[in-house]
Amino acid sequence: GQQLNQSPQSMFIQEGEDVSMNCTSSSIFNTWLWYKQDPGEGPVLLIALYKAGELTSNGRLTAQFGITRKDSFLNISASIPSDVGIYFCAGPPLSGNQFYFGTGTSLTVIP
Amino acid sequence: DVKVTQSSRYLVKRTGEKVFLECVQDMDHENMFWYRQDPGLGLRLIYFSYDVKMKEKGDIPEGYSVSREKKERFSLILESASTNQTSMYLCASRRTGHLYNSPLHFGNGTRLTVT
Numbered sequence: 001g002q003q004l005n006q007s008p009q010s011m012f013i014q015e016g017e018d019v020s021m022n023c024t025s026s027s028i029f030n031t032w033l034w035y036k037q038d039p040g041e042g043p044v045l046l047i048a049l050y051k052a053g054e055l056t057s058n059g060r061l062t063a064q065f066g067i068t069r070k071d072s073f074l075n076i077s078a079s080i081p082s083d084v085g086i087y088f089c090a091g092p093p094l095s096g097n098q099f100y101f102g103t104g105t106s107l108t109v110i111p
Numbered sequence: 112d113v114k115v116t117q118s119s120r121y122l123v124k125r126t127g128e129k130v131f132l133e134c135v136q137d138m139d140h141e142n143m144f145w146y147r148q149d150p151g152l153g154l155r156l157i158y159f160s161y162d163v164k165m166k167e168k169g170d171i172p173e174g175y176s177v178s179r180e181k182k183e184r185f186s187l188i189l190e191s192a193s194t195n196q197t198s199m200y201l202c203a204s205r206r207t208g209h210l211y212n213s214p215l216h217f218g219n220g221t222r223l224t225v226t
Contacts, residue, residue, distance in 0.1 A: 042115070045214050
């Protein structure tokens with residue numbers, strides 16, 4: 001099955017720093033989703049992107065749908081301790097009928 | 112708000128046991144899914160269901176089966192648990208519609224340990 005590659009795999013940052021992570025695919029996607037999983041919880045949807053080049057914000061989070069439709073980026077500004085968790089990209093490829101998930105980026109914020 | 116409830120947060124089972132993981136959603140969603148989550152591998156789809164009594168294999172169905180007798184309930188079955196099935200299991204649901212405007216809603220997961 002399809003797998004999305006996320007990088008970095010893990011990040012350790014100081015509170016207040018900005019964070020960037022990305023997700024790439026070998027196939028074209030027509031939607032990109034970003035989920036966050038808090039420790040001990042299920043993933044929760046953060047942002048959804050629906051067309052190439054789209055830039056969408058949700059508070060301190062900003063995500064972009066790559067022009068090639070094979071990648072997406074998530075930025076978190078001015079990180080805080082509650083940003084800790086695993087971030088997953090996900091989406092349905094153009095020719096698919098199910099969602100595929102990235103390998104995840106684990107974020108640790110040091111107060 | 113959509114609520115997806117998994118019956119157990121933690122389970123410990125012995126090799127060879129038959130294991131049932133239960134999932135219930137309260138939003139009348141047609142589609143339900145079972146994923147397993149392993150470090151470095153992300154979420155991998157085991158089985159999904161588009162409607163009652165319907166099921167489709169995902170990417171890693173070997174060693175698993177599912178049951179969808181009622182719309183709100185989707186059960187994952189490990190016929191004979193093995194240690195390589197130790198993992199976090201996540202149930203999800205979504206309403207029917209284009210994949211791009213109907214995202215997945217997840218339960219809190221069941222962490223299964225097979226000894």
